[in-house]
Every structure is written in C-alpha cells, then in structure tokens.
Amino acid sequence: EPARAEVDVQRRDRSRRHHTATHLLHRALKDVLGEGTSQQGSYVGPDSLRFDFNYQRAMSPEQLDEVAAIINDRGMDDLPVDWEIVPLDRARQMGAVMMFGEKYGDEVRVVSIGDYSRELCGGTHTHHSGELGSVLIAAEHGIGSGKRRIVAYAGRAALAHLRQRLETLESLATRVGARTTEELPQRIESLLEEVESLKRELQRRQQQQAHASAAQLAARARDVRGVKVVAEAVSGASRDELERMIDAVRQDLGSGVVVLGVVVDGRINFAAGVTRDLLSRVRAGDVIKEVAARAGGRGGGRPEFATGGGTQPERLGDALQHAFTVVDQALSSG
Structure with missing residues (x-):
C-alpha cells in the first residue's frame, strides 16, 4: 500500500x-x-x-x-x-x-x-x-x-x-524587592545578612527561654538518695534544644541528673545529662538506655550526655517516672 x-x-x-x-x-x-x-x-x-x-x-x-x-x-x-x-x-x-x-x-x-x-x-x-x-x-x-x-x-x-x-x-x-535584575545580587546579599541577624536573635531568645525553662525544671527536682533528679516532659523542643535544656538544667542544679522527653511526630526523643561530680556513680548512657526501653525504644551515649528514642508516646510519663528508679538503683549500687 x-x-x-x-x-x-x-x-x-x-x-x-x-x-x-x-x-x-x-x-x-x-x-x-x-x-x-x-x-x-x-x-x-x-x-x-x-x-x-x-x-x-x-x-x-x-x-x-x-x-x-x-x-x-x-x-x-x-x-x-x-x-x-x-x-x-x-x-x-x-x-x-x-x-x-x-x-x-x-x-x-x-x-x-x-x-x-x-x-x-x-x-x-x-x-x-x-x-x-x-x-x-x-x-x-x-x-x-x-x-x-x-x-x-x-x-x-x-x-x-x-x-x-x-x-x-x-x-x-x-x-525580593529589587528594582532591576542588576540589583538582584546586592538585594540577595542584604536579605542573607538579614536572615543571619534574625537567626542570631532567634538563638539568643531560645537560649533565654531555655534558661527560664531550666530554672522551672530545676525547681521541680526530686531528691533521690541525696541527689537532685529532674525527669520531665517538655513540648516543642528539637534534639538540639533538648541538649541545650539539659545543659541549662545541669547548670542550675549544680549537681544532679536530668532526663527530658518530648514527643515529635508520634515518636519520643529522650535526652539525659549527669553532672561531672556524679559520673562515678551514674552514667547518662545507662539511664537513657533503661528509660527509652520503657517506651519501646533504645538509647545510649557518653557518661555525661546521652540521647534515645521511643516508639510509644503514650508511655512517655511512665518512662520518665522510671528514670527515678534507674537513678536510685545506680546510686545504691555505687
């Protein structure tokens, strides 16, 4: 055809x-x-x-x-x-x-x-x-x-x-508010400087908030065999913010153990810190391992600071309560 x-x-x-x-x-x-x-x-x-x-x-x-x-x-x-x-x-x-x-x-x-x-x-x-x-x-x-x-x-x-x-x-x-494309690089540079300035201001305010929250958390510390222990749930904190809060609470306590937990996207992030004078008796890695396991997760880290995660957010309160028991056992055996 x-x-x-x-x-x-x-x-x-x-x-x-x-x-x-x-x-x-x-x-x-x-x-x-x-x-x-x-x-x-x-x-x-x-x-x-x-x-x-x-x-x-x-x-x-x-x-x-x-x-x-x-x-x-x-x-x-x-x-x-x-x-x-x-x-x-x-x-x-x-x-x-x-x-x-x-x-x-x-x-x-x-x-x-x-x-x-x-x-x-x-x-x-x-x-x-x-x-x-x-x-x-x-x-x-x-x-x-x-x-x-x-x-x-x-x-x-x-x-x-x-x-x-x-x-x-x-x-x-x-x-970005530039009048011409030739002004674009200068305008972008100006905006980047503004963003960096805002980041620094945000970090400063976060630190202030962390210190304010730390003081409140430290005030709620329990005495466990003569050692001040804080085990609390916090809200809206990232992993970095958790670490900053741990440092701030330890500083306010002077001597003690801190365990914090936050629920993010249906999972728990844990962090624990121990002041240097107590490291021979209590290790943050050991504490966080036991606490995270209580909420279906795992954890570990250094003796002075450790992190972990949990898959059962409904057990956050129970896991944090268990922290007091873990510290008590560590102190009694140490």
Missing part, C-alpha cells in the same frame, strides 16, 4: 543545528580537557542537546567558558560542513573521531566542519557552521563515576532559554 512521508523542515533544521553543535562541542572538549576526552552518549533534538563524556571531576567555570567560546568562534567562522563516504581505513588516516567499541562497515560517512572537526556520523547537519547562531552551555553535571553531562542550546533554542532565564531573574527581582 502506498505511503507518503512528510518532513517537518523547521523541526529538522533545529535538530541539524544541535547535531552540528554537538560535533563542535566534542572537538572543543578534547581541546580544553585533553584528547582522552570522548563521547559516552548523546541526545540531539530540536529544542536542546545533551552530550555525555568521560571526565573525573566537574569542569570549572573557566573551562566551560573556554569550550563555549571555541564553539561560538567556529560558528562565526562560518566553516563549511561537508560529508563523504570513504573506506574505513581512509577515515582513520583522515583522523576522523570514532566511537570506542562501535562496529563499523567497510565504508563509513565522515562529517567534517572545516579543518576543525572530523567525525564518523550518519546524521543530518547544517551546511555551514554559521547556521548554528549562538550556542549556550546551560549545565554541566555528573551522571555516574567518571562521567559528565553537558546540556546546551543552539540558535532559536538558545535565545528561548536565555529569555526564560531572564524572565526567572525578573520574577526573582520583583519577589
């Missing part, structure tokens, strides 16, 4: 630009990174190109700029893009780049971009390098051990990508 094939000329032309740009990119990478750099895979489409190559580390901004400059310079040179079918041995003599491990027939197609690039290739290309327009390298990143990937755009696709970037910058400028 007869069939009719139609070629989308505009789509093919966009793909041609990206394909020819890929050849220039391959050659430029060899010039900048060394002849050992070779293609590991690629994608050529109407809207972008991807090029995978072997290299052991991220390319520097200077290297990427140099590669981009080479490609665009060769484009402005408007070099002729020619192709010919030659015997494989002849292609080798011409210095044509070949894919390692690829099996070729007796005759191959060699695509040359002036005297700059020469590769075996069966794909569609522009007639001159000047047809590429601008080529923009948008990204370079790792895709595996010793493998990197470059994403780039040529011609109208490069302009579209630049326009999208500019729109993003303009949106960001509006969002």
Whole structure:
C-alpha cells in the first residue's frame, strides 16, 4: 500500500543545528580537557542537546567558558560542513573521531566542519557552521563515576532559554524587592545578612527561654538518695534544644541528673545529662538506655550526655517516672 512521508523542515533544521553543535562541542572538549576526552552518549533534538563524556571531576567555570567560546568562534567562522563516504581505513588516516567499541562497515560517512572537526556520523547537519547562531552551555553535571553531562542550546533554542532565564531573574527581582535584575545580587546579599541577624536573635531568645525553662525544671527536682533528679516532659523542643535544656538544667542544679522527653511526630526523643561530680556513680548512657526501653525504644551515649528514642508516646510519663528508679538503683549500687 502506498505511503507518503512528510518532513517537518523547521523541526529538522533545529535538530541539524544541535547535531552540528554537538560535533563542535566534542572537538572543543578534547581541546580544553585533553584528547582522552570522548563521547559516552548523546541526545540531539530540536529544542536542546545533551552530550555525555568521560571526565573525573566537574569542569570549572573557566573551562566551560573556554569550550563555549571555541564553539561560538567556529560558528562565526562560518566553516563549511561537508560529508563523504570513504573506506574505513581512509577515515582513520583522515583522523576522523570514532566511537570506542562501535562496529563499523567497510565504508563509513565522515562529517567534517572545516579543518576543525572530523567525525564518523550518519546524521543530518547544517551546511555551514554559521547556521548554528549562538550556542549556550546551560549545565554541566555528573551522571555516574567518571562521567559528565553537558546540556546546551543552539540558535532559536538558545535565545528561548536565555529569555526564560531572564524572565526567572525578573520574577526573582520583583519577589525580593529589587528594582532591576542588576540589583538582584546586592538585594540577595542584604536579605542573607538579614536572615543571619534574625537567626542570631532567634538563638539568643531560645537560649533565654531555655534558661527560664531550666530554672522551672530545676525547681521541680526530686531528691533521690541525696541527689537532685529532674525527669520531665517538655513540648516543642528539637534534639538540639533538648541538649541545650539539659545543659541549662545541669547548670542550675549544680549537681544532679536530668532526663527530658518530648514527643515529635508520634515518636519520643529522650535526652539525659549527669553532672561531672556524679559520673562515678551514674552514667547518662545507662539511664537513657533503661528509660527509652520503657517506651519501646533504645538509647545510649557518653557518661555525661546521652540521647534515645521511643516508639510509644503514650508511655512517655511512665518512662520518665522510671528514670527515678534507674537513678536510685545506680546510686545504691555505687
């Protein structure tokens, strides 16, 4: 049955630009990174190109700029893009780049971009390098051990990508209160300084709150064989805040044992601290191990400070009450 094939000329032309740009990119990478750099895979489409190559580390901004400059310079040179079918041995003599491990027939197609690039290739290309327009390298990143990937755009696709970037910058400028995109770096720097200032203020207030809470907790300490013991539930504290509260309560007690617990997202976080004068008799790691086990969890740590977790938040009160028993047993045996 007869069939009719139609070629989308505009789509093919966009793909041609990206394909020819890929050849220039391959050659430029060899010039900048060394002849050992070779293609590991690629994608050529109407809207972008991807090029995978072997290299052991991220390319520097200077290297990427140099590669981009080479490609665009060769484009402005408007070099002729020619192709010919030659015997494989002849292609080798011409210095044509070949894919390692690829099996070729007796005759191959060699695509040359002036005297700059020469590769075996069966794909569609522009007639001159000047047809590429601008080529923009948008990204370079790792895709595996010793493998990197470059994403780039040529011609109208490069302009579209630049326009999208500019729109993003303009949106960001509006969002952070900059009048122009040129003011964006200064405005972001100012906001970062403001954030750091707010962080310091928040930390100062948290410390004040921790000390205030510590005084209240220390005031509720129980006497266990002559040792002050605090075992309390607190609310809304992170692990770091728990540690700060432990330090603050120990400081207020002067001498004693502190065990705190908080429920976060359906789980219990425990922390325990022991003042230095009692370490020969009570160890925080031993205390937290017993307390956490009471709530279906585990714990451990240093003699002076330890943390743990529990999976049964409904048993938080029982676990903290058990802390007094654990300390009593440790003191009686010590």
